[in-house]
Amino acid sequence: MLNQLSAFELIEGIGDKKFSSVEVAEAFVEQVEKRDADVNAFLRFDPSYVLDQAKAFDQKHSSNTAFGSLSGIPVAVKDVICVKGQVTSCASKMLEHFVSPYDATLIEKIKRADGILLGTTNMDEFAMGSSNENSAFSRTKNPWDTDRVPGGSSGGAAACVAAGMAPLSLGSDTGGSVRQPAAFCGVTGLKPTYGRISRYGLVAFASSLDQIGILAGDARDVALLLNESTGHDPKDSTSSPTDPADYMATLHGDVSGLKIGIPKEYLGEGLDPEIAESVRQARQTLEEMGVEFTEISLPMTSYGVATYYLVASCEASGNLARYDGAHYGFRTEKNVDAAENRLLEMYRQTRSEGFGAEVKRRIMLGTYALSSGYYDAYYLKALKTRRLIQDELNAAFKQVDLILGPTTPTPAFKLGEKKKDPLSMYLGDIYTVVANLAGIPAISFPSGFTQSGLPIGLQLQGPSFSEELILRTTCSFQKNTDWHTKKPAMVTGAAK
Amino acid sequence: MSDPAFELIVGLEVHVQLQTQSKLFCGCSTKFGSEPNTQTCPLCTGMPGTLPVLNREALMLSIKTGIALNCEIARFSKWDRKNYFYPDLPKGYQISQFDLPICGPGYLEISDPKGEFKTKKIRLIRAHLEEDAGKSVHDEVSGSADTKIDLNRTGTPLLEIVSEPDIRSPQEAKAYLTELKLLLGYLNVSDCNMQEGSLRVDANVNLHIESNGEKIATPIVEVKNLNSFRAVERALQYESERQFSNWKSDGFTIDDRPKQTVGWNDSEQKTIPQREKEESADYRYFPDPDLVPVVIDGTTIDTIKDTMAELPSAIRNRLESEYQILPYDSDVMVNQGREFVEYFEAVAKESSEGKVASNWMQQNVLQIMKDREMGIEAFPIASHRLANLIKKLTAGELDNSRAKDVFQVLLEKDLDPAVVMKELGIEAVDDSALESICEELLAMNPQVVEDFQAGKKQAIGSLIGQAKKKNPNANPGKVRELLIAIIEKKL
Ligand SMILES: [Zn+2]
Numbered sequence: 001m002l003n004q005l006s007a008f009e010l011i012e013g014i015g016d017k018k019f020s021s022v023e024v025a026e027a028f029v030e031q032v033e034k035r036d037a038d039v040n041a042f043l044r045f046d047p048s049y050v051l052d053q054a055k056a057f058d059q060k061h062s063s064n065t066a067f068g069s070l071s072g073i074p075v076a077v078k079d080v081i082c083v084k085g086q087v088t089s090c091a092s093k094m095l096e097h098f099v100s101p102y103d104a105t106l107i108e109k110i111k112r113a114d115g116i117l118l119g120t121t122n123m124d125e126f127a128m129g130s131s132n133e134n135s136a137f138s139r140t141k142n143p144w145d146t147d148r149v150p151g152g153s154s155g156g157a158a159a160c161v162a163a164g165m166a167p168l169s170l171g172s173d174t175g176g177s178v179r180q181p182a183a184f185c186g187v188t189g190l191k192p193t194y195g196r197i198s199r200y201g202l203v204a205f206a207s208s209l210d211q212i213g214i215l216a217g218d219a220r221d222v223a224l225l226l227n228e229s230t231g232h233d234p235k236d237s238t239s240s241p242t243d244p245a246d247y248m249a250t251l252h253g254d255v256s257g258l259k260i261g262i263p264k265e266y267l268g269e270g271l272d273p274e275i276a277e278s279v280r281q282a283r284q285t286l287e288e289m290g291v292e293f294t295e296i297s298l299p300m301t302s303y304g305v306a307t308y309y310l311v312a313s314c315e316a317s318g319n320l321a322r323y324d325g326a327h328y329g330f331r332t333e334k335n336v337d338a339a340e341n342r343l344l345e346m347y348r349q350t351r352s353e354g355f356g357a358e359v360k361r362r363i364m365l366g367t368y369a370l371s372s373g374y375y376d377a378y379y380l381k382a383l384k385t386r387r388l389i390q391d392e393l394n395a396a397f398k399q400v401d402l403i404l405g406p407t408t409p410t411p412a413f414k415l416g417e418k419k420k421d422p423l424s425m426y427l428g429d430i431y432t433v434v435a436n437l438a439g440i441p442a443i444s445f446p447s448g449f450t451q452s453g454l455p456i457g458l459q460l461q462g463p464s465f466s467e468e469l470i471l472r473t474t475c476s477f478q479k480n481t482d483w484h485t486k487k488p489a490m491v492t493g494a495a496k
Numbered sequence: 497m498s499d500p501a502f503e504l505i506v507g508l509e510v511h512v513q514l515q516t517q518s519k520l521f522c523g524c525s526t527k528f529g530s531e532p533n534t535q536t537c538p539l540c541t542g543m544p545g546t547l548p549v550l551n552r553e554a555l556m557l558s559i560k561t562g563i564a565l566n567c568e569i570a571r572f573s574k575w576d577r578k579n580y581f582y583p584d585l586p587k588g589y590q591i592s593q594f595d596l597p598i599c600g601p602g603y604l605e606i607s608d609p610k611g612e613f614k615t616k617k618i619r620l621i622r623a624h625l626e627e628d629a630g631k632s633v634h635d636e637v638s639g640s641a642d643t644k645i646d647l648n649r650t651g652t653p654l655l656e657i658v659s660e661p662d663i664r665s666p667q668e669a670k671a672y673l674t675e676l677k678l679l680l681g682y683l684n685v686s687d688c689n690m691q692e693g694s695l696r697v698d699a700n701v702n703l704h705i706e707s708n709g710e711k712i713a714t715p716i717v718e719v720k721n722l723n724s725f726r727a728v729e730r731a732l733q734y735e736s737e738r739q740f741s742n743w744k745s746d747g748f749t750i751d752d753r754p755k756q757t758v759g760w761n762d763s764e765q766k767t768i769p770q771r772e773k774e775e776s777a778d779y780r781y782f783p784d785p786d787l788v789p790v791v792i793d794g795t796t797i798d799t800i801k802d803t804m805a806e807l808p809s810a811i812r813n814r815l816e817s818e819y820q821i822l823p824y825d826s827d828v829m830v831n832q833g834r835e836f837v838e839y840f841e842a843v844a845k846e847s848s849e850g851k852v853a854s855n856w857m858q859q860n861v862l863q864i865m866k867d868r869e870m871g872i873e874a875f876p877i878a879s880h881r882l883a884n885l886i887k888k889l890t891a892g893e894l895d896n897s898r899a900k901d902v903f904q905v906l907l908e909k910d911l912d913p914a915v916v917m918k919e920l921g922i923e924a925v926d927d928s929a930l931e932s933i934c935e936e937l938l939a940m941n942p943q944v945v946e947d948f949q950a951g952k953k954q955a956i957g958s959l960i961g962q963a964k965k966k967n968p969n970a971n972p973g974k975v976r977e978l979l980i981a982i983i984e985k986k987l
Pocket of ligand 1: 519523539541
C-alpha cells in the first residue's frame, strides 16, 4: 500500500521509477474516498485535480526533464493558505466562496519543487480553536477514535496524515495549532521559528504569532518538506534573512552530550499521569542515547495562556476587520434599507452572520483589550509579559540546548466535551503557546499511547533557528522507538 | 461698550501625497486619474494573507522633508494600525504612525515681503508617514444612492505635517501653506496639487479673547474641506468672526465644549457643522505586527542632507547677495519654483546683469508664462538667447522698446538676437547722425524750444517721438540728452 509509505520512501520509489506519481496519487485518492467520509479531514478534494498534476509530473519525469525534490508526491494544504484559483475559506462562512487571486509564497515553492497539491484540509474557523469543532463546514474526527477530536486548529492537516490520506501536510501554528493536533493524532508536527517560512499568503490570525508548520509521519519527512519551504521572502517583512540550513543533511548526526531541560512547571497539576509517564520514558530513551537531562524552572509558564489570548485576540481583531462584506466574501442578504445607517447595519449583519461564535468571542476580546482606557491594563501588559517569557526562555537556553515536555495536558478529548467551556479549551494550550510568544521553534512527536489507545505527543522546544537540532534529536528518538510508525486501524485495515 | 480684543489661534494639519513611483506598501502605481481600480493588487485591495512591504523611497522623501522642516529625525520609528470601518479602507485599518513618527518637532519660517506680518517661525509638532485611503464615489445620478469605491489611491504614501497652533491670521496661514508647498516642490517631494488631492489641509481654530484682564480660549473647531489656499484664508476669516460672535452670545469656553468638526462650503462662503463620525472614534491604535520597526542611521540622514536640493529660504538669500537684487524680487522669483530660478540664474550669469535679468524675468518672461498658461520649462526662448539680448540692451545697442520687439520675435523663432536685430533693421545710430536729426527737429519746432526755455521741460518729449519716427533705432535717452544739450548750447 503506497499510502503507508513515508514521503521519503515515496520520493525514492518515484526516483527509481518503482512506481509513478499517478500511482502514488491514486493510492491517496483511494484512501480519501474510502475513509474521509468518517474523518472529514478534507474540506475540498478533487481527485481529477490531483491526478492531473501527477500525470503532468510523470510526463516530465519520463521525458528526463529535471524535476524538483518533492518529486510528484502529494501535499495537503490547510484551508488558511492561499492557492491561486482555489477557494481559501479558512473554514469560515465569511470566505466560503472566496477564490484566492494569488499563490502563497510557500505554495509557489512547493509547485516549483514539483509537489502536488492534494486538497484543502479542515480547521477551526480562522485557525481559532483546539478541536476543529469551530469549522463552519464539518467536524473532523480523530482517526484513532472517531468519537474524539483531532485537535486544532490544524485538525484536518493532522488527521489526514494519521489516516494515511496524505504523506505531507501544511498547517499553521499560532498557539499550538500544528503541535497539539499532531499530538492528538500521533503524527510529527513542527512549528518553525517565527520568520523561518514566509507568511505571505497565510491568512492572518495573529500576525506576530502565526507561523506555517509542517505535519508528517516522522521527523525525516518534516525535514524534507522544510528544506523546500524556507528562505527570506521579500514579500514578508518579518521573514528571516538568516540562511536556512539543509535539514536533511544534518538529520542523522549524533545527539550524545546534548543537554535537555525538563521544566518542573510542565509536569505539575493538570497533567494526565499517562502523559507524565511518557515524558519519563522518553527521557530514559534519550539518556540511553547519551543525552544529559536537567530539571529547569520556567515560572512564567503559568502566564502563557493569558498573555497569548490577549496578544492573539488583539491582533485578530484588526486582522479580521477586512471581512466586512464591502469588497469580497460573504455579505448579508438581509435588507438593510430601513436602517438609519445602512452601511453600519450591513457591516453588523454581515459580521454577525458570517463569523462563528469563537471568532466573534476573540474579536470582541481583542477589541475590548485595545480600547482606550483598557489598552495599558491588557494589551500593553500582555506585551510586557511576553517579553518576560522570552527573556526567561533565552536564559534557559543558556543552560540547556533543548526543552522537553508534554505537548498537551491530556490526550484527545471527546467531540463536544469542551465545546461549552472555552476556558478549559484555552488551558489545554498551556505548553504550546510559549513557543509562539517567544517565536522559537518547537516540534511535537509521538511518544506512546494511553491505555485506551490514544496517541501521546511530546514537545521539544529550542532556541530560535534551532530546527536542525530539534529535527536531529527527534529523528534520533524515532530511530530508537516505533511510536511514529503505528497507524490507526483505518489505515492498516486491521479490526479495531 | 467696545468689544474686547481677540487673537486668532490656528494650527494646521497638512496631508501631502509623496511623489513615489509606487504605493507605500505595494508595487502599484500612484498615478492620478486612471480608470477606477486599475492600479490595485491583492495587497491594496485587502485580500486575505497579503503582507505590506515598506517602500524605502517614501521613507527617504519623508526624511528629506523632515530635514528641510528642521525636524528631529527619529532614529527609531514604527508602524501602527489605526482601526476603523469604512468602504474606502479595505483592510479595516490604516497603517500609520502613532507615537513614534519619523519626523519629530521642527519649524518652518514664514515672512511677508509686503510686511503685513513679521517674519516668524511656525513650530511643527511632528510629521508622520501613513497610507492614503481610497475614494468613495457617490452615484446620485442613478437615484439608487449607490456608492462606488475606487481603490487606485489606496496605499499612496501620505506625509501628515502637523503644526503647533502658532498661526495668528489668515494671511499667516496662507504664507505657511505657500512656503510649505514651495519647499515640497523644490525638494521634489510632492506636486502639491490641491485639485488632485495631493495636498489637503485641515485647520484647528479658536480664539484667545482678552476680557476683564483675563485670557479666555474659545472652543476648538476643526475645519475640513478646504480645497484651496484661498478657501483656507476665507474659512479662517469666517471662523474668526463666527466664533467671536458665538462667544459674545453664549460665552462658551474651551472647557465647555469638545472639539467640533465643521466643513467649509465654498459656494456659500461659510462653515457648516459636520455629523460627528462615530462619536469620538476610538481608533484602537496598536503596533502593526506585519512590519518591522524603521531604524534610521546617521549615515542615511547625512547622505540625504548632502544630496538635498537648496531650500527656498537659502536661495532667496543667495540671489539677493549674488545678483544684488531686492528681497521682494528674489521672493517673487523663488516663489515661481526651482526651474524658474535656474533659468534666471542662467540668464543673469551669462549676461552678468543680475538686476536687469531679474526685471526681465519678472516682467516679460512671467507675463508670457501667464498669458500662455505655461511653465518656465515650456518657455520658448533659450536662456543664453535672452542673456544675449540683455547684453545688447545694456551695451546700448538697442533701447528697451526695440529690445521688446526682438523679444517678441525670439518667442516665435529660435534665432540669435543679433540676427533678429538685423532682420528688424536695428543698428546703433552714430552720434553725428543723431545730432543732425535733433538739430533739424529743433529748427522745425521753435515753440518747443521756447517752452523748454520757459521751464516746461517735458515739452521736448514730443520731439523724442518724432526722432524715433525719423529713425526707429534712435535711442530715446540719447535723443533727450542731445536735445537738451543743443538747446542749452544755443542759450
Ligand atoms: Zn497594490
